[in-house]
Amino acid sequence: MQKKQESAHASRAGTQKQSTVQTQGGAQTQKEAQKHAGAQKQSGAGAQKSAQILPAQLVPYRKYLCSAALIVSFFLFLQVLDADMGPVVKFVAALIILAASGEFVRRSYSLDGGWGLIMLRSKKGLSLIDRIASENQTLLKWLADIGLVVSFGLLSYFMMSKEARKPRRLLALFILSFPILIFLAAAVAPSVFPILSSALNTIDFAQTGQKLRAEASGVPIFSLVLLASLFVGGFALLTALSLLGYSIVVLAAVANALLGNSAPLDNTSPGAAFILPGINLPFFEAIFALAIMLIVHEASHGLLARVGKIKLDSAGLVFFGFLPMGAFIDPDEKQLKKTDMHTQNRVLVAGSASNFATSIALFLMLILFMHATYDFRADAVRVEAGSLPRGSALLEINGTLASSSTPLYAQEGMLKLNGKYLGSFENITFEPNSTLSMLTDRGAFSLNATETGKIGILYTVVQKSGAGWLVYYPNNALLMFIYTCLALAFALNFVVATINLLPLPFFDGYQALAATVKNKYAVQAIMLLLLAAFAANFLPWLFK
Numbered sequence: 001m002q003k004k005q006e007s008a009h010a011s012r013a014g015t016q017k018q019s020t021v022q023t024q025g026g027a028q029t030q031k032e033a034q035k036h037a038g039a040q041k042q043s044g045a046g047a048q049k050s051a052q053i054l055p056a057q058l059v060p061y062r063k064y065l066c067s068a069a070l071i072v073s074f075f076l077f078l079q080v081l082d083a084d085m086g087p088v089v090k091f092v093a094a095l096i097i098l099a100a101s102g103e104f105v106r107r108s109y110s111l112d113g114g115w116g117l118i119m120l121r122s123k124k125g126l127s128l129i130d131r132i133a134s135e136n137q138t139l140l141k142w143l144a145d146i147g148l149v150v151s152f153g154l155l156s157y158f159m160m161s162k163e164a165r166k167p168r169r170l171l172a173l174f175i176l177s178f179p180i181l182i183f184l185a186a187a188v189a190p191s192v193f194p195i196l197s198s199a200l201n202t203i204d205f206a207q208t209g210q211k212l213r214a215e216a217s218g219v220p221i222f223s224l225v226l227l228a229s230l231f232v233g234g235f236a237l238l239t240a241l242s243l244l245g246y247s248i249v250v251l252a253a254v255a256n257a258l259l260g261n262s263a264p265l266d267n268t269s270p271g272a273a274f275i276l277p278g279i280n281l282p283f284f285e286a287i288f289a290l291a292i293m294l295i296v297h298e299a300s301h302g303l304l305a306r307v308g309k310i311k312l313d314s315a316g317l318v319f320f321g322f323l324p325m326g327a328f329i330d331p332d333e334k335q336l337k338k339t340d341m342h343t344q345n346r347v348l349v350a351g352s353a354s355n356f357a358t359s360i361a362l363f364l365m366l367i368l369f370m371h372a373t374y375d376f377r378a379d380a381v382r383v384e385a386g387s388l389p390r391g392s393a394l395l396e397i398n399g400t401l402a403s404s405s406t407p408l409y410a411q412e413g414m415l416k417l418n419g420k421y422l423g424s425f426e427n428i429t430f431e432p433n434s435t436l437s438m439l440t441d442r443g444a445f446s447l448n449a450t451e452t453g454k455i456g457i458l459y460t461v462v463q464k465s466g467a468g469w470l471v472y473y474p475n476n477a478l479l480m481f482i483y484t485c486l487a488l489a490f491a492l493n494f495v496v497a498t499i500n501l502l503p504l505p506f507f508d509g510y511q512a513l514a515a516t517v518k519n520k521y522a523v524q525a526i527m528l529l530l531l532a533a534f535a536a537n538f539l540p541w542l543f544k
Contacts, residue, residue, distance in 0.1 A: 053104065053107040053108055054108055062108045062109070065108065066104065066105045066108050066109070069101050069104050069105065070101055070105065070321070070322045072101070073097050073098065073100070073101035073321055073322060074322055076097045077094055077097055077098070077278065077321075077322075080093045080094045080097065080279075081094075081278055081279070087279075087280065088541055090279055091274060091276060091279050091280065094276055094278070094279050095276065097321065098116055098320050098321030098322070098323060099115055099116030099320075099321065100116065100321075101116070101321040101322065102115075102116030102117060102118050102319065102320055102321040102322075103115065103116050105118060106118045113318075116320055116321055117318060117319070117320055117325070118318070118319040118320075119316055119317075119318055119328065120316045120317045120318075120319070121314040121315075121316040121330075122314065122315060122316050123314060123315070124315065125315045126302075126312050126314075126315055129299070129302045129303055129306055129312065129315075129329070130306055132303060133302075133303045133304075133306035133307050134306070137307050140303055140304060140307050141307060141346065142173075143353065144304050144307075144346040144347075144349060144350050144353060145160065145164060145173055145177075145346070146173065146176055146177045146180065146353070147349045147350065147352065147353020147354075147356070148160065148345060148346070148349050148353075149173060149174060149177035149178070149181065149234065150177055150180055150181045150184065150234055150235065150353065150356060151234045151235055151236050151349050151352055151353065151356075151501050152233055152234040152236050152237070152349075152501075152512075153181070153229075153230065153231050153232050153233045153234035153236075153237065154231060154232050154233075155232060155233050155234070155237070156234070157170070158516060159341065159342065159345045159512070159516050160342050160345075161340060161341070161342035164342060178231075180356075180360075181230065181231075181234065181235075183360070184235070184356060184359075184360070184494075185230055185235075185238075187363070188359060188360060188363050188494060189494070191363065192490075192491050192494050192495065193491075195366070195487045195490065195491055196487065196488070196491040196495075225241065226238060226241060226242065226245075229241050234501075235356075235497070235498050235501055236501035236502070236509060239498045239499065239501060239502060240502060240503075240530055243271070243502070243530060243533045243534060243537065244529075244530070244533045246271040246537060247271065247532075247533035247534075247536035247537055249268065250268060250270075250271060250536050250537060250539050250540060251536055251539070252264065253265040253267075253268040253540070254539050254540075254543075257543065262543075265540065265543055268540055269540060270537060270538060270539070270540040270541050271536075271537030271538075271540075272534065272537040272538050273538075273541070277290070277323060278323075281488065282484055282488070284481075285481065285484040285485045285488050286488060287323070287324060288485045288488070288489065289485060289488035289489040289491075289492050290325060290326055290492065291324070291326060291327075292358065292489045292493070293326070293355060293358070293489065293492045293493050293496055294318075294325070294326025294327050294328075295326065295327050296354045296355060296358050296493070297351040297352075297354060297355055297496070297500075298315075298326070298327050298328050298329045298351065299327075299329065299354070300350035300351050300353065300354035301329055301331065301347060301348075301350050301351050302315065302329035302331070303350065304346050304347045304350040305329075305331040305336070305347050307346070308339055308343040308346065308347060309339075310331050310332055310335050310336050310339065310343075310347065311331070311332040311335055312329060312330065312331055312332070313330040313331070313332055314329075314330045315327065315328065315329045315330070316328055331347065341515050341516060344511075344512075344515040345512050345515060345516065348508040348509075348511050348512045348515070349501075349508065349512060351497075351500060351508055352496075352497040352498075352500050352501055352508065353497075355493040355494070355496055355497035355500075356493075356494070356497045358489075358493045359490055359491075359493040359494035359497065362486055362489050362490035362493065363490055365486055365490075366483075366486050366487065366490055369482070369483065369486060370483075373479050431449060432449060432450065432451050433448070433449060433450070433451060434448075434449045435447070435448050435449075436448075436449065502530055502534070503523070503526050503527050503530060504527060504530060504531055504534060505527065505531070510523075510527060513526065513527075
């Protein structure tokens with residue numbers, strides 16, 4: 001019996017010894033094996049699927065195969081950009097190319113992600129986040145609470161802890177927060193769509209904003225509701241009501257079109273649009289803008305998570321095919337859900353709060369940039385939509401400078417047409433049935449006015465002073481590139497900050513609502529209502 005025990009003990013010792021010996025052929029130690037098993041576990045089901053994408057004999061060549069796949073997808077992407085097809089078809093084609101190449105690379109290397117998104121995880125940068133968070137805990141908590149008030153208005157009271165709701169602290173918080181909320185609503189928000197439209201040539205964002213404002217002004221009580229919602233529920237409630245309001249406009253236009261009257265739908269722009277660099281956003285400028293927006297957003301989540309003693313699992317970069325789409329930071333989700341409500345809401349709102357702050361900084365930079373480059377600005381009329389190429393500068397009409405011609409000219413910072421003051425966007429009217437020669441920076445065109453004198457273009461005056469300062473059109477390519485980068489970064493930061501507050505699946509607003517409201521049925525009902533409104537805003541694309 002004793003010999004058997006000694007034999008068994010020796011056998012176990014021999015096995016343990018053997019397992020720690022690395023042979024010349026490259027056998028793994030137990031430590032390496034555990035590390036490898038952990039990596040397989042982290043990659044999850046994706047690792048099991050990726051093992052099937054390449055035959056065993058091709059695995060040694062996957063570096064070359066993946067490089068070839070990305071190069072081919074890049075050239076196919078360029079072909080789609082130059083193809084003569086509608087914007088929706090072009091968008092879908094580019095999406096398929098990027099998703100296919102991204103998924104091939106992801107599965108070949110057992111990387112995290114899915115549907116073409118590749119997540120490259122790392123622990124780098126986490127120590128820096130730890131250090132910043134530990135040295136600035138009080139400041140970061142205050143900034144997050146200001147973000148809560150800006151995002152959720154007076155309703156943020158119910159999203160905080162009892163300690164944070166002490167009268168003196170709460171009063172100081174509101175005194176700091178509401179001026180920021182008012183500045184964002186009164187100065188920054190009205191500039192977003194005009195600036196975005198001036199930087200892009202594919203989507204008429206300005207018309208959507210105008211349509212919603214026109215509908216609101218036609219119903220005074222609706223305007224009052226929107227104003228009250230800003231103070232009661234911050235940008236979260238204002239955005240939700242605006243989304244619902246414009247979805248009603250869209251659905252009414254679609255209903256009219258189905259009944260045979262397509263005019264309302266023709267004049268209704270989509271309230272939402274998917275964006276993709278190179279398709280409906282300038283490629284390099286969009287990459288720059290998205291990088292700023294995502295890095296700021298995700299870093300803020302990480303900082304507030306560490307302030308709340310929540311572990312960060314990893315950080316990294318996200319690619320969609322060959323396109324870099326931004327960065328991410330992964331807090332421990334289980335630990336986050338176990339923390340108190342206020343800590344959760346601070347972490348969740350941090351992304352939008354930082355995007356709001358970034359949009360303010362970029363807004364001020366844009367103003368300084370446009371004033372600093374005063375002498376480089378073009379004096380022209382910029383075409384926003386219609387029968388001339390969108391984004392072109394209209395320089396002459398029948399040999400007369402467009403910026404000082406009759407009936408179109410600018411005076412005292414306002415646009416005028418036949419002596420009547422106009423808004424920033426208006427249809428130009430000329431002599432009925434006349435023929436006009438238009439000289440633009442993209443060539444000469446001849447247009448025939450209709451019986452009512454319309455030529456079907458929407459314009460904005462671009463001058464060195466006066467109206468049109470939001471529509472910046474420099475006569476220098478480098479300045480235009482810088483402006484477009486700043487404009488896109490500004491607009492995307494603000495848009496993402498507001499949209500992210502909506503209680504929609506995968507948005508921070510949904511998690512904040514779920515953390516605050518304990519009635520799951522109420523949370524689901526609100527989510528489904530806004531999800532339907534969000535989908536309705538895409539409907540006009542189906543009729544383009």
